[in-house]
Amino acid sequence: MKTLSSPRSFFLLAGLMLSLSLGGGCLAAPDAGAPGETLTRLKAGNARFVAGRLEHPNLASERRSEMAQGQRPSAVILTCADSRVPPELVFDQGLGDLFVVRVAGNVLNDQIIGSIEYAVTVLGSRLVVVLGHERCGAVAAARDTFAAAGQAPGHIQSILESIRPAVEATRGQPLAATSLANVRQAVDMLRASKPLLQARVADGSLQVVGANYELESGAVVFDEAARGAK
Numbered sequence: 546m547k548t549l550s551s552p553r554s555f556f557l558l559a560g561l562m563l564s565l566s567l568g569g570g571c572l573a574a575p576d577a578g579a580p581g582e583t584l585t586r587l588k589a590g591n592a593r594f595v596a597g598r599l600e601h602p603n604l605a606s607e608r609r610s611e612m613a614q615g616q617r618p619s620a621v622i623l624t625c626a627d628s629r630v631p632p633e634l635v636f637d638q639g640l641g642d643l644f645v646v647r648v649a650g651n652v653l654n655d656q657i658i659g660s661i662e663y664a665v666t667v668l669g670s671r672l673v674v675v676l677g678h679e680r681c682g683a684v685a686a687a688r689d690t691f692a693a694a695g696q697a698p699g700h701i702q703s704i705l706e707s708i709r710p711a712v713e714a715t716r717g718q719p720l721a722a723t724s725l726a727n728v729r730q731a732v733d734m735l736r737a738s739k740p741l742l743q744a745r746v747a748d749g750s751l752q753v754v755g756a757n758y759e760l761e762s763g764a765v766v767f768d769e770a771a772r773g774a775k
């Protein structure tokens with residue numbers, strides 16, 4: 546994250562932290578666009594991807610120059626590291642459009658929540674999409690490992706542990722059900738995350754939604770209807 550290393554951004558971030566430590570939990574951030582409008586734009590981009598009519602917006606040199614002065618991504622995408630789920634392509638977006646956080650199994654930990662908090666509070670992102678996908682290897686590995694009462698090698702186990710609640714909640718159900726439960730768990734955790742995200746979800750300035758990516762069709766199916774978008 547290059548902006549964190551530049552002196553100006555460092556002081557901006559330091560100022561933010563100071564303000565938060567002094568009790569200014571709702572420091573005004575730039576507004577990167579209303580969540581509903583951003584969601585509509587992502588859905589339109591995904592429709593182009595599904596139809597094979599990518600426009601590859603915001604990739605010209607003018608956009609690079611504009612973004613060199615600062616970023617204001619309208620959406621945060623938390624998704625799996627799976628090579629088949631690249632958010633900028635799936636949503637047909639360009640430079641500076643998406644703040645992408647990727648980790649196998651789209652799980653949460655403090656660093657990942659902190660990354661999302663940074664996008665929301667400093668960069669002004671007002672929409673967070675937790676994007677799971679079909680046939681996720683991390684979710685499948687968690688199911689298989691826990692079913693066998695086994696242990697994954699190395700640091701992989703830590704990822705599986707994050708998926709464990711979804712596995713236990715969907716015993717006897719297909720992989721897709723576990724994947725959906727895993728997405729919903731992350732959505733619920735982000736919506737309830739204190740001190741930065743919960744207040745913004747409560748006052749409507751931040752929307753957190755779940756979604757599932759279908760590998761063959763390329764479609765992103767949002768979970769908002771089933772869960773009630775906040």
Ligand SMILES: [Zn+2]
Nearest residue numbers: 625627681682
């Ligand atoms: Zn995956």
